[in-house]
Amino acid sequence: MSQPIKLIATAAMGLESIVKNEIKQLGYENIQTENGRVMFDADLAGIARSNLWLRTADRVKLLMDEFNAYSFEELFEQTKALPWEEWISKEGFIHVVGKSHKSKLYSVPDCQSIVKKAIVSRLQEAYSLTSRLEETGARYKVEVAILKDKVTLSLDTSGSGLHKRGYRIGQGEAPLKETLAAALIQLTNWTPDDPFVDPFTGSGTIPIEAALIGQNIAPGFNREFQAEEWDSIPSTVWEQALEEAEDLANYDQPLDITGSDISHQSIEIAKHNAMEAGLADLINWKQMQAKDFMPKSEKGYLIGNPPYGERLGEKETVEQIYQDLGHIMSSYPKWSVYIMTSYQDFEKQYGQKATKKRKLFNGFIQTNYYQYFGKK
Structure with a gap:
């Protein structure tokens, strides 16, 4: 896995430029800012470093791919074509979450189910498994986000949101994140x-x-972060x-x-x-x-x-x-x-x-x- 990877740092509205500055300070390049997210090129170390250092981002996701899909078949095939085995172990527990906006594929539960089936099918072939996956190992949260028929598939590397620093044991009435x-x-x-x-x-x-x-x-x-449990890192x-x-x-x-x-x-x-x-x-x-x-x-x-x-x-x-x-x-x-x-x-x-x-x-x-x- 020496090839570069793409990471997405999600951010609250209005904070994207600050997150972008933090990513720059970490030394990463090819940074693109969109509403609510900042994408950048990194390496494996980038997963650990950005989770540790980003003060204003909500979470860090690993971008698997972006593509257009207008039918469930297209969603299945393009999801299955991705190298999930490079990241997800044989025993991995796969949890798919989703959202869809202004897209032909608007049923989120169906999209989640199809993405999960495609990943499982890919892993069964990659690991030469005839039975179903055990899913007793590390947790992998996959997000399928569809906006105007463009599908973004990502793996959440953070786990709990990055605002959870681990020091807040008590809070007042209206705590500030x-x-x-x-x-x-x-x-x-x-x-x-x-x-x-x-x-x-x-x-x-x-x-x-x-x-x-x-x-x-x-x-x-x-x-701790979710990706610390992954064998792939x-x-x-x-x-x-x-x-x-x-x-x-x-x-x-x-x-x-x-x-x-x-x-x-x-x-x-x-x-x-x-x-x-x-x-x-x-x-x-x-x-x-x-x-x-x-x-x-x-x-x-x-x-x-x-x-x-x-x-x-x-x-x-x-x-x-x-x-x-x-x-x-x-x-x-x-x-x-x-x-x-x-x-x-x-x-x-x-x-x-x-x-x-x-x-x-x-x-x-x-x-x-x-x-x-x-x-x-």
């Missing part, structure tokens, strides 16, 4: 030498992601990728990161999560209201995901929070402030027009990321 938290940080010019504050920290996700970025710790370092590939991650981590980098929240319970959860991530001593946690925040340095970065005021009776409280924050930060013009909220009149309440605005989705909620650049 780790991948989105990392994106919020990467959309700023923050460097590990700058003070960093999140005054609405909830379960601590933004400061924890900042600490991981600050010390260049691979976000997937503490977890030698264990040395994973060992080398982990070794590289260990070598590149800068555990000596001093950090000035603070996470605060009005809720005592949230701060306790955040402390536990930071401890689980191995970052207990790197982040300062404080229970306090946002209106009591006082920057200790002339310049720094404030990044927050405050309440949006979408619940009944919350609007006035939230407006007050935004007003208080704007009032405080107006005395610190060299601080850069980044706030994500779905509240439409944020700038009016904050008292200043943002330098830049970016549309982002927090789950299914459309938000704006208001960016105020500090004076140089």
Whole structure:
């Protein structure tokens, strides 16, 4: 399997360009960006490295092929023509998931069933089996995605979504996905030498992601991936990728990161999560209201995901929070402030027009990321 392979990093809407940058930094080329996914050329090591390092992607899939299919027969034959035996072991457990949009083959259960039959048929021939497959071994999740009659067949290498870093043992009411938290940080010019504050920290996700970025710790370092079980990828590939991650981590980098929240319970959860991530001593946690925040340095970065005021009776409280924050930060013009909220009149309440605005989705909620650049 020395020949190049194609990988797909899936991404939440609006984060594709950030995922593309991360892939570039890993040294991969021929990167194509589409809605919700970024495709790139890699090698076997790329499966391990991209799973370990991509902070803002949802998962990494191995592209088997793309082709047009207008009948079940075409779908079967073209699926069967692919070298599944190069990836799936004789005992492999094959689980097919699917989706179809604006295509002649619109019945997803039928498409899944046909793809599974085609793969099984191919493996039986490849492994000279007369009986059915045992399917007692490693798990292989195959996705058949059909869009306007174009079929994309891929194997999921990640398993659990990449936002599951392995450190979150507790979470608040509306937890921010780790991948989105990392994106919020990467959309700023923050460097590990700058003070960093999140005054609405909830379960601590933004400061924890900042600490991981600050010390260049691979976000997937503490977890396992589906493809680690595959015989087709030698264990040395994973060992080398982990070794590289260990070598590149800068555990000596001093950090000035603070996470605060009005809720005592949230701060306790955040402390536990930071401890689980191995970052207990790197982040300062404080229970306090946002209106009591006082920057200790002339310049720094404030990044927050405050309440949006979408619940009944919350609007006035939230407006007050935004007003208080704007009032405080107006005395610190060299601080850069980044706030994500779905509240439409944020700038009016904050008292200043943002330098830049970016549309982002927090789950299914459309938000704006208001960016105020500090004076140089």
